[in-house]
Amino acid sequence: MRTLVHLSDLHFGRVDAELLDPLRDLVHKIAPTVVVVSGDLTQRAKSEQFEEAKAWLDTLPGPQVIVPGNHDISLYNVFRRFVLPLDRYKRYITDDLDPVYIDEEVAVLGVNTARSLTWKDGRVNREQVAKIRETLAGLPPGVVRVVVTHHPFDLPEGAEEDDLVDRAQMAMDAFAETGVDLLMAGHLHKSHAGNTQARYKISEYAALVVQAGTATSTRGRGEVNSFNVIRTDPQKIEVDRYGWDAVHKQFQLLATEKFMRSGNIWTEVNEGMLAAGI
Numbered sequence: 001m002r003t004l005v006h007l008s009d010l011h012f013g014r015v016d017a018e019l020l021d022p023l024r025d026l027v028h029k030i031a032p033t034v035v036v037v038s039g040d041l042t043q044r045a046k047s048e049q050f051e052e053a054k055a056w057l058d059t060l061p062g063p064q065v066i067v068p069g070n071h072d073i074s075l076y077n078v079f080r081r082f083v084l085p086l087d088r089y090k091r092y093i094t095d096d097l098d099p100v101y102i103d104e105e106v107a108v109l110g111v112n113t114a115r116s117l118t119w120k121d122g123r124v125n126r127e128q129v130a131k132i133r134e135t136l137a138g139l140p141p142g143v144v145r146v147v148v149t150h151h152p153f154d155l156p157e158g159a160e161e162d163d164l165v166d167r168a169q170m171a172m173d174a175f176a177e178t179g180v181d182l183l184m185a186g187h188l189h190k191s192h193a194g195n196t197q198a199r200y201k202i203s204e205y206a207a208l209v210v211q212a213g214t215a216t217s218t219r220g221r222g223e224v225n226s227f228n229v230i231r232t233d234p235q236k237i238e239v240d241r242y243g244w245d246a247v248h249k250q251f252q253l254l255a256t257e258k259f260m261r262s263g264n265i266w267t268e269v270n271e272g273m274l275a276a277g278i
Contacts, residue, residue: 001105002034003030003231003232004229005030006210007035010042013046014219016216016225019216028060036066037067038186039114040068040070042072044071065099067112069150070150072114097110098111109135114150122150123165124166126170136178147183150185151185152209153207153209154199156188156211159190169200172207173202176264181232181261182266183196184210184230186212189214189221190223195268197267204265212227224246225251238259
């Protein structure tokens, strides 16, 4: 079993500094296999914000799979937005926009969905999908396949359809062919876990989708600051959601959701299934 800590939407430049040390300490206590950060490291892509984000990320354990978000592209500096859109991200965080971590049990593929031409939307392109195919092609069947983006492939209830990553269907068809198990994303500042079966009508395939809230931003959008801990197994995935307890000044475990694989379909384990010993 592998353990992934899933942080998202840090938004340095608009963080609640009170959360940083307790979050760091808890991540070390969890001792993850990989720390995943699904975008929006900064609020306005300023150098000092990237420096702060990098300094804090360096206090977390590795390896780390980090992808940029739309807030990591300059908003008001037109030259930087369209000519050097992720220059500061690459300078301060990493120049690898599609990072990969693979061991004998899990493959975690980061995919950059941030684009200059949109205000907040994201997209994947054919070259990125081809790279995913190539990377996953030779992996043994028992390796859990994970794709990390900032913009989501599925949405929690009440979210706007425009928040979906563009060209999602093209990517989902490739994910079905390559057996992608888990899609991790952020962007919405709202926690969610479910599968893709309702949105994408792909025969005998449904990936698990895990959405992270904002770990440290002051813009909670009605949800406490939160992050996920995901424990992966070829046949079972557990998602723990931790939320900030303002009274005790620490992150507490709020909920655990369990999912099981049947063929290439991931579904939530309900109480009836647990009672039956499934």
